[in-house]
Amino acid sequence: SAVISQKPSRDICQRGTSLTIQCQVDSQVTMMFWYRQQPGQSLTLIATANQGSEATYESGFVIDKFPISRPNLTFSTLTVSNMSPEDSSIYLCSVTAAGNTIYFGEGSWLTVV
Amino acid sequence: GNSVTQMEGPVTLSEEAFLTINCTYTATGYPSLFWYVQYPGEGLQLLLKATKADDKGSNKGFEATYRKETTSFHLEKGSVQVSDSAVYFCALSDNAGNMLTFGGGTRLMVKP
Numbered sequence: 001s002a003v004i005s006q007k008p009s010r011d012i013c014q015r016g017t018s019l020t021i022q023c024q025v026d027s028q029v030t031m032m033f034w035y036r037q038q039p040g041q042s043l044t045l046i047a048t049a050n051q052g053s054e055a056t057y058e059s060g061f062v063i064d065k066f067p068i069s070r071p072n073l074t075f076s077t078l079t080v081s082n083m084s085p086e087d088s089s090i091y092l093c094s095v096t097a098a099g100n101t102i103y104f105g106e107g108s109w110l111t112v113v
Numbered sequence: 114g115n116s117v118t119q120m121e122g123p124v125t126l127s128e129e130a131f132l133t134i135n136c137t138y139t140a141t142g143y144p145s146l147f148w149y150v151q152y153p154g155e156g157l158q159l160l161l162k163a164t165k166a167d168d169k170g171s172n173k174g175f176e177a178t179y180r181k182e183t184t185s186f187h188l189e190k191g192s193v194q195v196s197d198s199a200v201y202f203c204a205l206s207d208n209a210g211n212m213l214t215f216g217g218g219t220r221l222m223v224k225p
Contacts, residue, residue: 033212033213041217042202042215042216042217043157043202043213043215045212048211092156092157094213096211099164100145100206102147102159102206104149104156104158104159105156107156107157
């Protein structure tokens, strides 16, 4: 299994500001994923982050809005830039561990006011 | 592309009732199938998984069988408890363990 820690767990942010979410894994993993879960919705993949390369973004998500860093095999950050109330969501980090099982962090619950 | 369809909720049951949440999928190749659970105010937890046809995943009294012929992975539990109240997500990934495709989620409410 994999233990994933995310920070912050919750935050209330002002419109127009940016917030960086951190994801720390207790083991080295090749691929890390960032998802968004808008209120009452399912999860949508934002991007895939591989160490040493640019993140790969899904349709509807762009690097300027959601820059991602992946400096090593256990850590990644997602920044939500120039936030608006529509960005109020849970942002979840996930990894693929042994046995191709995918695990999630507890999520970062952001409210933009 | 890949897709997952779940029955819409909410599903409301009395305690000790039998639960079925339907899940069907469309995928190329041989995906792995998962059920995740999200309790109120919490993140996503893996409930069970199956990686090949006819596999049965089970955990905490929940079961789901990978049915390739019907492209289904229905979640069942023989006797639900109030503590099972949560949102359940069916999902699939390719066999490389890459990104998940999620269903829309099904909210389960169990009343005492």
